Amino acid sequence: MHDVVIVGAGLAGLCCARELTRHGQSCLIVEATDRVGGRVRTNIVDGFRIDRGFQVLLTSYPEARAVLDLDALQLHEFLPGALVRYGGKFHELTDPWRRPMAALKSLGSPIGTLADKLRVADFRGKVLRGPLGECFEAPETSTLADLREAGFTPSMIERFFRPFLGGIFLDPRLETSNRMLRFVFRMFSQGPATLPAQGMEAIPRQLADRLPPGTVRLQAPVASLRADGVTLASGELIPARSVVVATEGPAAARLLATLPSAPHPGPHHDEVATSGQGVTCLSFAAARGPVQQPILVLNGEGTGPINNLCVPTAVAPSYGPGDRSLVSVTVLGVGHEPTRLEHDVREQLVAWYGSAPREWRLLQVDRIPYALPRQAPPALAVAERSVRWLSGVYLCGDHRDTASIQGAMVSGRRAAEALLEDRP
Numbered sequence: 001m002h003d004v005v006i007v008g009a010g011l012a013g014l015c016c017a018r019e020l021t022r023h024g025q026s027c028l029i030v031e032a033t034d035r036v037g038g039r040v041r042t043n044i045v046d047g048f049r050i051d052r053g054f055q056v057l058l059t060s061y062p063e064a065r066a067v068l069d070l071d072a073l074q075l076h077e078f079l080p081g082a083l084v085r086y087g088g089k090f091h092e093l094t095d096p097w098r099r100p101m102a103a104l105k106s107l108g109s110p111i112g113t114l115a116d117k118l119r120v121a122d123f124r125g126k127v128l129r130g131p132l133g134e135c136f137e138a139p140e141t142s143t144l145a146d147l148r149e150a151g152f153t154p155s156m157i158e159r160f161f162r163p164f165l166g167g168i169f170l171d172p173r174l175e176t177s178n179r180m181l182r183f184v185f186r187m188f189s190q191g192p193a194t195l196p197a198q199g200m201e202a203i204p205r206q207l208a209d210r211l212p213p214g215t216v217r218l219q220a221p222v223a224s225l226r227a228d229g230v231t232l233a234s235g236e237l238i239p240a241r242s243v244v245v246a247t248e249g250p251a252a253a254r255l256l257a258t259l260p261s262a263p264h265p266g267p268h269h270d271e272v273a274t275s276g277q278g279v280t281c282l283s284f285a286a287a288r289g290p291v292q293q294p295i296l297v298l299n300g301e302g303t304g305p306i307n308n309l310c311v312p313t314a315v316a317p318s319y320g321p322g323d324r325s326l327v328s329v330t331v332l333g334v335g336h337e338p339t340r341l342e343h344d345v346r347e348q349l350v351a352w353y354g355s356a357p358r359e360w361r362l363l364q365v366d367r368i369p370y371a372l373p374r375q376a377p378p379a380l381a382v383a384e385r386s387v388r389w390l391s392g393v394y395l396c397g398d399h400r401d402t403a404s405i406q407g408a409m410v411s412g413r414r415a416a417e418a419l420l421e422d423r424p
């Protein structure tokens with residue numbers, strides 16, 4: 001019998017297993033799909049590496065720094081800042097907190113005023129002060145309210161923050177908790193956004209490869225939980241002394257409901273958030289990318305389906321076969337009619353870049369209804385939600401911390417630590 005069975009081989013489950021095996025516990029991760037990584041996955045299509053939805057690793061994430069071998073991931077950096085489409089042109093907004101000299105160049109651009117740029121520096125000072133935990137101590141409100149409170153002009157909010165943060169939180173209304181805003185601001189201020197040479201899936205693969213052989217069992221969906229293990233959809237019972245549920249929030253809520261009702265829930269028992277933010281990502285092969293720099297392009301015009309785009313092959317050439325560029329377009333939400341969406345995206349690209357996008361080949365459309373847990377207040381009222389559910393049953397995943405790679409990884413470690421602490 002295993003000491004611990006972990007349900008789900010996303011970053012949270014993998015980090016939980018890492019910590020437990022380091023402390024001599026025998027673990028089995030049972031994963032529903034055919035590979036590890038959960039929401040971090042990379043498909044190879046026609047020689048291109050296509051991440052399932054555009055995402056990046058911030059090298060400033062403390063847990064990633066502590067746990068991952070970043071050198072082995074061969075990270076390629078984005079330039080800080082962005083190219084913002086506004087008023088029929090692209091304006092480079094260099095990152096004033098990490099490249100202050102270059103930022104002078106963008107002072108005359110219509111994306112925010114000089115005062116806005118100084119406010120960015122001021123806000124940065126605020127979020128960098130003290131330990132990371134202080135970002136989660138500000139009175140909780142929405143991102144939009146916090147930006148307004150900080151004095152940013154509507155132009156800076158609409159042309160830069162809304163597409164930039166909306167693209168990170170997958171939340172165009174900026175209803176996400178300001179504690180998340182402060183956390184993300186701090187992370188962007190402390191290190192670059194990067195892509196691993198082999199695609200984002202290299203991150204969970206590295207974690208899985210460093211676990212003892214046989215720790216992960218794939219294509220083994222769990223149907224229900226028991227106090228003494230889990231039952232797979234096949235009917236097989238996997239006994240274990242403890243269970244860790246490391247699935248995304250909605251799956252966790254479903255599984256926890258299968259537990260025989262327990263009369264004495266743990267002291268920190270709270271509900272599992274199940275609502276999420278969705279996103280659609282279109283990947284195109286282009287003879288030549290619309291931008292040659294490793295930079296994010298933002299739609300600051302507030303019209304059209306595109307929120308942001310980038311050329312991953314301009315960041316990491318290993319994302320493509322060498323003779324063509326990969327263009328990754330992000331559209332917030334998932335409710336679009338597919339043919340109409342492709343047409344509208346191409347029309348917007350043509351308006352931005354001329355006729356070339358008409359020739360780009362659509363490689364893949366990733367429609368991801370649950371990409372991130374929704375984190376509008378009071379989601380982060382408690383920054384670290386309890387990972388203890390019932391005696392012997394633990395919980396981790398990005399819905400217990402911040403909706404991010406950092407949050408998922410931390411939650412996995414926290415669940416392992418709680419379990420080790422509870423063991424007699």
Ligand SMILES: Cc1cc2nc3c(=O)[nH]c(=O)nc-3n(C[C@H](O)[C@H](O)[C@H](O)COP(=O)(O)OP(=O)(O)OC[C@H]3O[C@@H](n4cnc5c(N)ncnc54)[C@H](O)[C@@H]3O)c2cc1C
Nearest residue numbers: 008010011012032038039053055056222371397398405408
């Ligand atoms: C499009 C997109 C963009 C993102 N951008 C960023 C970004 O730029 N930066 C950042 O930091 N974060 C980003 N994120 C968030 C980050 O990827 C997630 O927060 C993190 O990967 C969540 O990991 P997790 O382990 O909590 O959950 P998951 O990755 O969802 O893992 C849960 C696992 O449980 C498995 N499972 C579910 N039900 C069962 C069952 N019944 N039996 C067995 N297994 C089961 C699932 O198959 C899955 O493998 C993004 C996410 C998406 C989707």
